[in-house]
Amino acid sequence: MLKMLDKAKELIEEVKAFNATTKDEVEAFRIKYLGKKGVLNELFAEFKNVENHLKKDFGQALNTLKNTAENKVKELKEALENAQEQKGMYGDLTRPAEPIELGSRHPISLVRNKIIDVFSRIGFTVSEGPEIEDDWHNFTALNLPEYHPARDMQDTFFIEKNPDILLRTHTSSVQMRYMETHKPPIRTISPGRVFRNEDISARAHCIFHQVEGLYIDTDVSFADLKQTLLYFTKEMFGKSKIRLRPSYFPFTEPSAEVDIYWGLETETDYRITKGTGWLEIMGCGMVDPNVLRNANIDPEVYSGYAFGMGIERIAMLLYQIPDIRMFYENDVRFLEQFKSVL
Numbered sequence: 001m002l003k004m005l006d007k008a009k010e011l012i013e014e015v016k017a018f019n020a021t022t023k024d025e026v027e028a029f030r031i032k033y034l035g036k037k038g039v040l041n042e043l044f045a046e047f048k049n050v051e052n053h054l055k056k057d058f059g060q061a062l063n064t065l066k067n068t069a070e071n072k073v074k075e076l077k078e079a080l081e082n083a084q085e086q087k088g089m090y091g092d093l094t095r096p097a098e099p100i101e102l103g104s105r106h107p108i109s110l111v112r113n114k115i116i117d118v119f120s121r122i123g124f125t126v127s128e129g130p131e132i133e134d135d136w137h138n139f140t141a142l143n144l145p146e147y148h149p150a151r152d153m154q155d156t157f158f159i160e161k162n163p164d165i166l167l168r169t170h171t172s173s174v175q176m177r178y179m180e181t182h183k184p185p186i187r188t189i190s191p192g193r194v195f196r197n198e199d200i201s202a203r204a205h206c207i208f209h210q211v212e213g214l215y216i217d218t219d220v221s222f223a224d225l226k227q228t229l230l231y232f233t234k235e236m237f238g239k240s241k242i243r244l245r246p247s248y249f250p251f252t253e254p255s256a257e258v259d260i261y262w263g264l265e266t267e268t269d270y271r272i273t274k275g276t277g278w279l280e281i282m283g284c285g286m287v288d289p290n291v292l293r294n295a296n297i298d299p300e301v302y303s304g305y306a307f308g309m310g311i312e313r314i315a316m317l318l319y320q321i322p323d324i325r326m327f328y329e330n331d332v333r334f335l336e337q338f339k340s341v342l
């Protein structure tokens with residue numbers, strides 16, 4: 001009966017060497033060895049005929065054969081499934097998906113949208129204009145004729161040494177264009193990108209964003225301006241204490257700078273309000289009669305107010321951002337912090 005033992009050992013080698021390229025081949029192999037009428041069962045049936053002193057070796061050989069065959073079937077099945085999955089156009093459709101990264105709005109967009117939202121609730125519409133401007137709309141029409149010393153307040157980028165074509169230094173230029181094409185009553189805000197030839201630092205950049213507002217009607221007074229500003233600061237910051245400091249802008253008379261009372265509770269490093277509790281957020285004033293005249297609006301009939309603010313400055317305040325350059329670096333670690341805001 002040594003023959004039976006040799007046969008079992010031969011079969012083990014055969015099983016080990018087996019390979020398959022299709023699932024059907026694997027199934028045929030399984031039936032051949034492990035099926036009801038398969039090789040293994042046949043050999044087990046021979047067990048009783050094996051001489052006693054060989055029984056132990058034969059039994060061990062059968063067990064090895066069984067385990068080897070079972071492992072082989074498992075191994076080949078897995079290999080074929082993997083290969084099929086990689087070949088398939090979509091792979092395994094039941095596989096868990098890659099997590100989808102949710103994007104977020106840029107903080108400048110978030111703040112701009114909020115400002116637009118606050119003003120649109122009191123009837124302001126949004127107007128836009130070109131970033132490349134002519135001298136008239138950016139300066140001259142706004143009561144800043146050539147050689148006016150206040151032109152130095154806004155260092156300007158000129159296009160190709162042509163002093164008439166420039167990158168707008170504020171979006172007041174859009175208000176000028178709006179007045180040319182619309183009749184009072186006018187209620188508009190102009191958000192947009194502006195350019196100034198300034199050194200880049202933590203507080204200033206040569207490209208930044210503004211929202212400027214313009215209101216023109218009969219009998220518009222400084223009181224209307226103040227009330228609008230108060231409404232804005234309440235809605236935007238939840239603060240209801242503001243003060244107006246006299247200031248100078250060529251296109252408004254009188255002019256003022258608006259401070260809001262931020263308080264000292266959040267003053268951790270004296271950077272925000274420098275220990276005063278007050279913080280400057282924008283410029284404003286009553287539209288100068290010369291500006292109205294330049295837009296063919298009769299200053300004897302109409303009056304108006306205007307205001308302008310930097311979006312970056314407001315965003316830095318709201319989110320406690322210490323350096324203006326962070327807005328333009330597009331570092332995802334910075335940007336993804338705004339996922340759940342506004």
Ligand code: PHE
Nearest residue numbers: 170249283284285306307308
């Ligand atoms: N245009 C001014 C600036 O860019 C802001 C401003 C607008 C001031 C309207 C008063 C009135 O600094």
